Amino acid sequence: MTNAPKRALITGVRGFTGRYMAAELASNGYEVIGLGSQAGNTPGYYQADLTDAGALRILVEELRPQVVVHLAALAFVGHGDANGFYEVNLIGTRNLLEALAAASTPPECVLLASSANVYGNASEGMLSETTAPAPANDYAVSKLSMEYMASLWMPRLPIVIARPFNYTGVGQAENFLLPKIVSHFRRRAQKIELGNLDVWRDFSDVRAVAQAYRGLLEARPLGQTVNVSSGRTHSLREAVSMCQAITGHEIRIEVNPAFVRDNEVKTLSGDASKLRALLGEWDTPPLEETLRWMLTSA
Numbered sequence: 213m214t215n216a217p218k219r220a221l222i223t224g225v226r227g228f229t230g231r232y233m234a235a236e237l238a239s240n241g242y243e244v245i246g247l248g249s250q251a252g253n254t255p256g257y258y259q260a261d262l263t264d265a266g267a268l269r270i271l272v273e274e275l276r277p278q279v280v281v282h283l284a285a286l287a288f289v290g291h292g293d294a295n296g297f298y299e300v301n302l303i304g305t306r307n308l309l310e311a312l313a314a315a316s317t318p319p320e321c322v323l324l325a326s327s328a329n330v331y332g333n334a335s336e337g338m339l340s341e342t343t344a345p346a347p348a349n350d351y352a353v354s355k356l357s358m359e360y361m362a363s364l365w366m367p368r369l370p371i372v373i374a375r376p377f378n379y380t381g382v383g384q385a386e387n388f389l390l391p392k393i394v395s396h397f398r399r400r401a402q403k404i405e406l407g408n409l410d411v412w413r414d415f416s417d418v419r420a421v422a423q424a425y426r427g428l429l430e431a432r433p434l435g436q437t438v439n440v441s442s443g444r445t446h447s448l449r450e451a452v453s454m455c456q457a458i459t460g461h462e463i464r465i466e467v468n469p470a471f472v473r474d475n476e477v478k479t480l481s482g483d484a485s486k487l488r489a490l491l492g493e494w495d496t497p498p499l500e501e502t503l504r505w506m507l508t509s510a
Contacts, residue, residue: 216243217241217242217243218241218242218243218278218279218320219242219243219245219275219276219277219278219279220237220242220243220244220245220277220278220279220280220281220429221245221246221247221272221275221277221279221280221281222234222237222244222245222246222247222280222281222283223246223247223248223260223262223280223281223282223283223284223308224247224248224282224283224284224285225244225246225247225248225257225283226246226248226250226252226257227248227283227284228381228383228384228385228418229283229325229418229421229422230246230248230283230284231383232381232418232419232421232422233281233283233422233425233426234246235422236419236422236423236425236426237281237426240426242279244256245257245258245275245277246258247259247260247262247271247284248260248284249261249284258271258275262284262300262303262304262305262307262308263299263300263303263304263307264307265307265310265311268307268308268311269307269310269311269314271311272308272311272312272314272315273311273314273315273316276315276316276317277319278317278319278320279319279320279321279322279323279429280308280312280319280321280322280323281323281325281425281429282305282308282322282323282324282325283325284300284304285300285301285304285325285355286300286301286351286354294350297350297351297353297354298350298354298357301351301354301355301357301358302354302357302358302361305324305358305361305362306361309322309361309362309365309369309371312369313365313368313369318369318370319369319370320370320432321370321372321429321432321434322369322370322371322372323371323372323373323374323425323428323429324358324359324362324371324372324373324374325374325376325425326355326356326358326359326373326374326375326376326437327351327352327355327375327376328375328376328377328378328414328439328441328480328482329347329348329349329351329352329355330345330347330352330355330356330359330375331343331345331346331347331480332345332346332347332348332352333346333348333476333477337479337480337481338443338481338482338483339439339480339481339482339483340439340483340485340486341375341436341437341438341439341483341486359373359437366434366435370432370434371434371435372428372429372432372433372434372435372436372438373436373437373438374424374425374428374437374438374440375437375438375439375440375482376416376421376439376440376441377413377414377415377416377439377440377441377442377480377481377482378390378413378414378415378416379415379416379417379418379420379421379440379496380415380416380417380418380502380506381417381418381419381502381505381506382505382506382509383418384418389406389448390415390451390503390506391506392404393406393448393451393452393455394455394503394506394507396463397455397456397458397459397461397463397507398507400459400461401463402463402464403463403464403465403466404452404463404464404465404466405466405467405468405471406448406452406465406466406467406468406471407467407468407470407471407472407473407476408448408467408471408472408473408476409447409448409449409452409465409467410447410448410449410478411447411448411476411477411478411479412445412446412447412478412479412480412481413445413446413447413448413480413481414441414442414443414444414445414480414481414482415442415446415451415499415502416440416441416442416496417496417497417501417502417505419497420494420495420496420497421440421496423494424440424487424491424494425440427490427491427494428487428490428491431490431491433490438486438487438490439482439483439484439486439487440482440484440487441481441482441483441484441487442482442484442495442496443481443482443483443484443485444481444499445479445480445481446499450499451499451503452465454499454500454503455503455507458500458503458504458507458508459507
């Protein structure tokens with residue numbers, strides 16, 4: 213008699229990361245079900261409002277997931293409604309944890325996706341999980357608040373918190389920098405407006421991030437916070453040069469002062485030693501490989 217596949221619930225399943233997370237879990241033998249805010253009648257998909265605690269509790273009891281990946285969030289830092297960050301990222305997450313804790317069949321692991329934005333701009337260089345948070349915008353504050361709130365539920369729920377650094381891939385919205393650059397090269401634009409080109413950031417591939425999240429679900433470092441990062445940095449100038457080398461297209465860069473942030477940190481990189489200690493050989497493809505995938509996708 214074979215064991216039935218574990219039922220994995222992904223919130224935000226139709227978002228950028230959610231689609232890759234669903235594929236990663238399905239290809240590794242999980243039964244994937246998902247929640248999202250949009251309407252839809254796809255099998256295994258359920259429309260849900262995380263701010264409706266009562267309806268969410270009923271739905272979670274019906275679905276009874278064994279593992280949960282909580283990705284649903286307002287994720288674009290420039291989103292105009294500050295209250296929305298707290299309503300979705302903080303209160304919505306609390307409602308989900310309350311529903312999971314009340315379920316008659318408790319989950320084996322709940323992965324909460326936070327953000328390396330919680331480190332803010334106060335620290336430069338290699339950031340580890342012990343670096344003091346210094347959130348610099350409402351999005352980051354909402355994510356750090358979510359982490360603190362989740363700690364209240366750790367005695368009752370098997371929670372792991374992931375702090376991903378920058379990551380990208382096919383399907384990411386063009387209001388993020390690398391997709392914006394890729395889009396300009398794909399349509400062979402003559403110029404692009406960017407901010408400071410000489411900032412260095414830690415970029416991962418969304419497919420590798422999904423693999424890391426699955427690995428954390430299975431390693432179950434309960435009650436812990438884990439960076440998800442490459443440990444390598446590239447400047448935006450380098451990213452543009454890579455795209456030029458891949459496509460053979462030259463593009464004129466114009467620095468728009470409106471895109472240049474005061475006191476911007478020059479280098480931010482995530483210390484991934486804890487993640488690799490937990491997962492072993494995990495790594496992300498080189499940035500050039502990820503950009504090639506994005507530039508050549510249909």
